[in-house]
Amino acid sequence: MSVLAAPEAKAAPVRNVLEARGIVKSYGHVVALDGVDFELRAGEILAVVGDNGAGKSTLIKTLTGAVVPDSGEILLDGEPVHFKGPLDARHRGIETVYQDLAVAPALDIPSNLFLGRELLSPGLLGSLFRRLDKRRMRDEAERAMAELKFRLPSIASRVENLSGGQRQGVAVARAAVFARKLVIMDEPTAALGVRETGQVLELIRTIRDRGLPVVLISHNMPNVFDLADRIFIMRLGRRAAVVSPKSHSMADVVAIMTGAVKADGG
Amino acid sequence: MSSATPSAPEASAGLLSRVKTIPSVGPVLVLLAFCLVFAVTNPRFLAPHNLSIILQQTIVVGTLAIGQTLVILTAGIDLAVGAICVLGTIVAGKLVNLGYDPMLSMLFAVVLCTLSGLVAGTLVSRLDLPPFIVTLGTLGILTAALRLISQGGAFPVQDSFLGLTGNTFRVGSFVLTYGVLAMLLLYAAAWYLLNETRWGRHVYAIGNNPEAARLVGIPVRRHLLQVYALAGLIYGITAWLALGRIPNADPNALQTANLDSITAVVIGGTSLFGGRGGLVGTLIGALIVGVLRNGLTLAGIDPLWQDLVTGILVILAVAFDQLSRRRR
Ligand SMILES: Nc1ncnc2c1ncn2[C@@H]1O[C@H](COP(=O)(O)OP(=O)(O)O)[C@@H](O)[C@H]1O
Numbered sequence A: 001m002s003v004l005a006a007p008e009a010k011a012a013p014v015r016n017v018l019e020a021r022g023i024v025k026s027y028g029h030v031v032a033l034d035g036v037d038f039e040l041r042a043g044e045i046l047a048v049v050g051d052n053g054a055g056k057s058t059l060i061k062t063l064t065g066a067v068v069p070d071s072g073e074i075l076l077d078g079e080p081v082h083f084k085g086p087l088d089a090r091h092r093g094i095e096t097v098y099q100d101l102a103v104a105p106a107l108d109i110p111s112n113l114f115l116g117r118e119l120l121s122p123g124l125l126g127s128l129f130r131r132l133d134k135r136r137m138r139d140e141a142e143r144a145m146a147e148l149k150f151r152l153p154s155i156a157s158r159v160e161n162l163s164g165g166q167r168q169g170v171a172v173a174r175a176a177v178f179a180r181k182l183v184i185m186d187e188p189t190a191a192l193g194v195r196e197t198g199q200v201l202e203l204i205r206t207i208r209d210r211g212l213p214v215v216l217i218s219h220n221m222p223n224v225f226d227l228a229d230r231i232f233i234m235r236l237g238r239r240a241a242v243v244s245p246k247s248h249s250m251a252d253v254v255a256i257m258t259g260a261v262k263a264d265g266g
Numbered sequence B: 001m002s003s004a005t006p007s008a009p010e011a012s013a014g015l016l017s018r019v020k021t022i023p024s025v026g027p028v029l030v031l032l033a034f035c036l037v038f039a040v041t042n043p044r045f046l047a048p049h050n051l052s053i054i055l056q057q058t059i060v061v062g063t064l065a066i067g068q069t070l071v072i073l074t075a076g077i078d079l080a081v082g083a084i085c086v087l088g089t090i091v092a093g094k095l096v097n098l099g100y101d102p103m104l105s106m107l108f109a110v111v112l113c114t115l116s117g118l119v120a121g122t123l124v125s126r127l128d129l130p131p132f133i134v135t136l137g138t139l140g141i142l143t144a145a146l147r148l149i150s151q152g153g154a155f156p157v158q159d160s161f162l163g164l165t166g167n168t169f170r171v172g173s174f175v176l177t178y179g180v181l182a183m184l185l186l187y188a189a190a191w192y193l194l195n196e197t198r199w200g201r202h203v204y205a206i207g208n209n210p211e212a213a214r215l216v217g218i219p220v221r222r223h224l225l226q227v228y229a230l231a232g233l234i235y236g237i238t239a240w241l242a243l244g245r246i247p248n249a250d251p252n253a254l255q256t257a258n259l260d261s262i263t264a265v266v267i268g269g270t271s272l273f274g275g276r277g278g279l280v281g282t283l284i285g286a287l288i289v290g291v292l293r294n295g296l297t298l299a300g301i302d303p304l305w306q307d308l309v310t311g312i313l314v315i316l317a318v319a320f321d322q323l324s325r326r327r328r
């Protein structure tokens, strides 16, 4: 069996892994989401773009269980789900990567990869004495990194001895290893330099190529056009359009984002 | 202790860099240096009798330092170590002197110490109060309350169960007490918990990056609460070991326990910023404190000077920690 959770079925070309319909979320009289429809297809990288305050983060939070919408429904693999919290979404196979490096720097790579989901030894050692299976975590971490083709100095390195890109790589790999359905990334490269961003983007592509769909929120248009299969454009709490980077230019997308052009591709 | 971050040195790494990955090397060298100085200046220092004494003198601070290590690893600090332990000795001693069953009295005292830790942990984890203030407040409250309960004075505690851990056995020419054995067993158990279990791994993660710990689903608040309660339990057990050392309950005892236990932890290589270090270092640190106090006593130096030297030592160790943190 693969170390990475088996991405479920590559068979149907346009199957929606995650779908949201008519999502509404208000904060007081600020309507953050005003009836948003959203779908993530199997095996794609879907970029979510929009101006500041357009509602990107709020939308993502409803999909990860961090925010409960006022109305609307969310379907995971066609099945309605009601996430009560982020752990709930995680148990259903949705992993999230955050902008700031969510790693424990003094711990080594396997410890970070398995943080909160450590493997226990088989038998009584594990069940009674709660003993960590460090060996297996190390081996599996090594295998996962090899499968993701992510180069690291040594699997036993403390994360603090890695570059920023490698650290974020560890966080992304953690999501990829445990996500059974999809990975959501909220500006995963915002804190990184150009070369380090490249490493992480490459990793995201590898994850997609292995069949796991990715939702990527990004402000960086060149990155979005480099990576995305489709671009979900938000404006004023609504879905303005969903376009393909093949049929639209960066200027088109920016125009839709800012409202200079009304799009029909919703 | 290195197992928090199990590191197999790369084959290419030189001996020096390999040695540097074992964090307890520094403390061991400091311990050996002190031993060397004291051994050269006083031939009695290395006598088996004196070495046994050092071990026995290390029991109380050494065991308290286990709890202190747990708390400091979460980026906290415990200034109530001595006070909670004294609470244990006074409550157990008082109850036994009133005629209650010794075993139940001790058990009750240990439970009370655990509750003290639980209260401190609740304030730290639920109200987000700084550990420094919470435990300083606990220290003040307990110290005053204990003096009130015992009407200010110390009293003898003559009971075979409460004094049990003071019983001796011989290993070659060394005379050890069961208290020494108990301390080492507690170290072993706490080491296992900290290095070989999920619970311990999460203590490191919380001290290292609480936000990351929360994001991966570790119940950070509950974990902190457990850490303080466990520390309280350890201080309670230490009360029993303390009564084995000296059959006397004294509200004014263990005045230097804060300084000594924090010194042991920090000299042992555990960072005051949390998330780094471990119990092997702390045990060595506690031995350093024990050797230092013993050696200076043998040299006829006033205990106040011992506090002074310990104070300098802890500041040096923290400065070292701060510098190596800046380099990271
Ligand atoms: N917790 C909150 N409380 C009040 N208003 C909020 C909250 N979160 C978001 N908003 C508001 O909702 C709107 C959408 O915000 P957000 O989803 O963060 O947009 P984006 O991520 O696209 O910048 C903004 O007007 C913002 O001020």
Ligand SMILES: [Mg+2]
Pocket: A056, A057, A058
């Ligand atoms: Mg945002």
